[in-house]
Amino acid sequence: MKYNSVFDIIGPVMVGPSSSHTAGAARIGKAARNLFGKQPTWAKIHLYESFAKTYRGHGTDFALVGGLLGMETDDPQMSKALELAKKNGLEIEFIEDSASANHPNTVRMIIGDGKEQQELMGISIGGGKVEITELNGFELRLSGNHPAILIMHNDRFGAIASVTKILAKYELNIGHMEVNRKDVGKEALMVIEVDQNVEDHILQELEAADHIISIAKIVS
Amino acid sequence: MFRTVAELVEMANTENIPISEVMIRQEMDVKEKTREEVFSEMEKNLVVMENAIEDALKGVQSVTGLTGGDAVKVQKYMKEKTPLSGNLMMDAVSKAMGTNEVNAAMGIICATPTAGSAGCVPGTLFAVKEQLNPTREEMVRYLFTSGAFGFVVANNAFISGAAGGCQAEVGSAGAMASAAIVEMAGGTPEQSAQAFAMTLKNMLGLVCDPVAGLVEVPCVKRNAGGSSLAIVSADLALAGVESRIPCDEVIGAMYRIGKQMPSSLRETGEGGLADTPTGRFLKEKIFGVSV
Numbered sequence: 053m054k055y056n057s058v059f060d061i062i063g064p065v066m067v068g069p070s071s072s073h074t075a076g077a078a079r080i081g082k083a084a085r086n087l088f089g090k091q092p093t094w095a096k097i098h099l100y101e102s103f104a105k106t107y108r109g110h111g112t113d114f115a116l117v118g119g120l121l122g123m124e125t126d127d128p129q130m131s132k133a134l135e136l137a138k139k140n141g142l143e144i145e146f147i148e149d150s151a152s153a154n155h156p157n158t159v160r161m162i163i164g165d166g167k168e169q170q171e172l173m174g175i176s177i178g179g180g181k182v183e184i185t186e187l188n189g190f191e192l193r194l195s196g197n198h199p200a201i202l203i204m205h206n207d208r209f210g211a212i213a214s215v216t217k218i219l220a221k222y223e224l225n226i227g228h229m230e231v232n233r234k235d236v237g238k239e240a241l242m243v244i245e246v247d248q249n250v251e252d253h254i255l256q257e258l259e260a261a262d263h264i265i266s267i268a269k270i271v272s
Numbered sequence: 273m274f275r276t277v278a279e280l281v282e283m284a285n286t287e288n289i290p291i292s293e294v295m296i297r298q299e300m301d302v303k304e305k306t307r308e309e310v311f312s313e314m315e316k317n318l319v320v321m322e323n324a325i326e327d328a329l330k331g332v333q334s335v336t337g338l339t340g341g342d343a344v345k346v347q348k349y350m351k352e353k354t355p356l357s358g359n360l361m362m363d364a365v366s367k368a369m370g371t372n373e374v375n376a377a378m379g380i381i382c383a384t385p386t387a388g389s390a391g392c393v394p395g396t397l398f399a400v401k402e403q404l405n406p407t408r409e410e411m412v413r414y415l416f417t418s419g420a421f422g423f424v425v426a427n428n429a430f431i432s433g434a435a436g437g438c439q440a441e442v443g444s445a446g447a448m449a450s451a452a453i454v455e456m457a458g459g460t461p462e463q464s465a466q467a468f469a470m471t472l473k474n475m476l477g478l479v480c481d482p483v484a485g486l487v488e489v490p491c492v493k494r495n496a497g498g499s500s501l502a503i504v505s506a507d508l509a510l511a512g513v514e515s516r517i518p519c520d521e522v523i524g525a526m527y528r529i530g531k532q533m534p535s536s537l538r539e540t541g542e543g544g545l546a547d548t549p550t551g552r553f554l555k556e557k558i559f560g561v562s563v
Binding site: 053054055056057058059060061062063064065066067068069070071072073074075101102105106107108109110111126128130131155156157176177178179180247 | 320422
């Protein structure tokens, strides 16, 4: 089911004015930052459909940027996020995209810092709940409501087993898991939603496992 | 896990517990949390609602100046005159609009189920409270009952205006509130479901047409509509009036209507009230662009 908690319905506590266009946008921005692992220095933000048409009135712009700066939905500084970004050396460009999207509240965030670049597609499905639907060309489904780990790996025998073995050793329960690859034997992505937070030493152990390229953690 | 209102009511009846208790137990189960943890998390939301209403009754104004101050106006009217629809009704309306005035002013609120519809549940709660004198626990339970019904709508239809129009937002919020009022007033789980159905039926087809794309006009006053309808439906259900169309089928109808709604009437700010001469004028005035 799309929603599994009463707090998806009664909540979140947030800075107004719109749960999907403000709170949801902030959560997508925060997920993008967490996946990138650090604060980017630039962001190109493509907005689609309802997001594109009403983003200024709904504060979608400052909320997405607030999220990129690491803010929670109820951060009282949220409405000043655009100015704060400038101060923190984060350059922002908004693009109202006329292409159609599968969901009315869709955003594509391309962010980078001179060395690395990341492209993410997110949707805000209502009441502040969001999903990350694409990451660097990989399709995925990530609610953002649970801690999750994203693991880039080589599409080889045993890559998945080496990861799940470590999770089992630390008694981490997997709530949702997806594996995607671009082509047989090439780069692939594992998305694992877990019930508990994953500690850093476990991440290091995972990163050293067979066929693993890189790891990112999302804290819910 | 319950998927439909019918299942929710059945679970409450089988165990002989209120709807709020079904929701609390499910949350404890899903999140592997204790009753105290789940309860105190919800109580925090209650405090946010209480604070938002308090701010609203001192008077707030949005940045654009389109909304604010109406909650105060209604409270003053209640003191000076005798409202035709009664004090409880106008108190709910005032507190529901007030919550949304705080939201429009970018204050802190609790989404129930969304920000644009955040007034109906707390507005009715803090008005009905004056007559029913609930304990703090019963007030928190009000939110769990609202949440249980919203949970079914969110999983079977939608709760956002962008996805299903205002019927999905204020329609759901008002209906959730009516179900919770019934439980607080001592009605049965079945009567909660009836109240929910009757409110949502009267909200079917309502479009999401925010002027200038802002959560202000008509959102603030739609919360007045949603909260007043919530009280009327709760009274009807408590009187034994029943919806001829079962609750889950009303939710199904809401879903299909939302699917048939053109995108211009789903939070794009392109149709309905947004596309009136005054709506277009306001947008141009606020953003300085022609439409």
